[in-house]
Amino acid sequence: MPIEVNGKTFETDEEGYLANINEWEPGVAEVMAKEDELELTSEHWDIINFLREYYEEYQIAPAVRVLTKAVSKKLGKDKGNSKYLYGLFPYGPGKQACRYAGLPKPTGCV
Amino acid sequence: MSNIKKFMYVNRRAPYGTIYAWESLEVVLIGAAFEQDVSLAFIDDGVYQLVKGQDTAGIGMKNFSPTYAALGDYEVTKIYVEKESLEERGLTLDDLQHLVWEDEDDDWAEKDSIRLVSCAELAQVFAEQEVMFNF
Numbered sequence: 001m002p003i004e005v006n007g008k009t010f011e012t013d014e015e016g017y018l019a020n021i022n023e024w025e026p027g028v029a030e031v032m033a034k035e036d037e038l039e040l041t042s043e044h045w046d047i048i049n050f051l052r053e054y055y056e057e058y059q060i061a062p063a064v065r066v067l068t069k070a071v072s073k074k075l076g077k078d079k080g081n082s083k084y085l086y087g088l089f090p091y092g093p094g095k096q097a098c099r100y101a102g103l104p105k106p107t108g109c110v
Numbered sequence: 111m112s113n114i115k116k117f118m119y120v121n122r123r124a125p126y127g128t129i130y131a132w133e134s135l136e137v138v139l140i141g142a143a144f145e146q147d148v149s150l151a152f153i154d155d156g157v158y159q160l161v162k163g164q165d166t167a168g169i170g171m172k173n174f175s176p177t178y179a180a181l182g183d184y185e186v187t188k189i190y191v192e193k194e195s196l197e198e199r200g201l202t203l204d205d206l207q208h209l210v211w212e213d214e215d216d217d218w219a220e221k222d223s224i225r226l227v228s229c230a231e232l233a234q235v236f237a238e239q240e241v242m243f244n245f
Contacts, residue, residue: 058180059172063143066183073218 005031017099021055024102032100036091044088044097046075051101061106064094116147118239121156125175126166131159132174134245139177142184149188149239150181151232153195156245160191160206160224175207182211182223189223192232 001016002009005027011019016032018024029048033040040048050071054062062070064082072080079085085093094106119138125131138150152160159175166173181189189209196202209223227235236242 057176059174059176060139060180062180062183063139065143066180070183 003028003031003035015099015105017105018102021102021104024052028102029100036096038090040100043079044100046079047071047085047088047093047097048101050074051097051103055101055103061094061098061103063106064092067093114145114147115240116149116238117141117241117243118149118151118236119243119245120151120153121159121245122154123245124155125159125164126169126171130245131156134243135174135177137243137245138181138186139184142186145185146241148186149190149235150186151190151192151235153192153232155195155199157191157195157199157201157206160189160209161201162205162207178207178209181209185211187211187221187223188225190225190227190232190235193226193228196226 002011004010005025010023010028013019018028030040033044038044051061051067054060054067054070064085068080068082068085070080071085074080082093085097089096098104098106119134121131121134123130138148142148160178162175164173164175181187191203191206196205203224203226206224210220211223212218213221
C-alpha cells in the first residue's frame, strides 16, 4: 500500500517496505512509525541512521545478529543487545527498523 | 551449538551474466545464521567476483561487490582464492578487494580473510569439508 508523506506518495511492497530505497526521506520513517503508534526518539534515529549507513557501505540490510554486534561496537555495549533493540522496535529491529530506514527486508529474514 | 559442520561454497563463475554469484552470496549470508564453520573458494572466472572497483552502471544491474566486505561481520573469515586462476587471468591479489574480519578475542584486530592457495592446496582444503555447495 502506498504511503503519503508531506503530500508525496511513496510506493511500498506487499509487506510495507519502500519500493525504491533512493526515494527515502526522514518523513517516511515518521509516517511509518505513526502507523505503528510509535514515537521516534533520538535512540530510534541512531539505529535507523546506522542501518542506512550500513546499507550504503555494504548494499545489504544486516541480519539482527550482525546488527547487534555492530551497534555494540559503534554505540556501546548497553545499546548493542537485542533487549535494548527490541525495546525500541518491538516488531523486531531487523524488520521494523529496516522498514523505517527505507531498506529492503534483511537477507534471510522470514 | 554442538553440531558444527565444515561448509564450503565454491564460486566458479563471473559475477554478472548469470545469477550464480549473487545467489551464492545470499545463501552464504543466510546460512551464516546457523553458525557453521564456513569457507568460500573462488576459482576459474569466480575470481572476478572479488575484483575491486566494479561498476555495473552500463549493464543496469545492482553492483553487489560491496557486500563481500560484510562477510567478516557474518563471521565468514576463510576466503580461499586459487592462485592459478588469478594468474591465468593476469590478476594479482592487488586487483582484488582487501577483505578483512575483526577478531573480537583480539581487541577487534583486523585480520585478512583472503588466503591465496595453489590448486593442490585447495584440493586438500576441499578434502576436509563435510558439505560443499557449487555455484
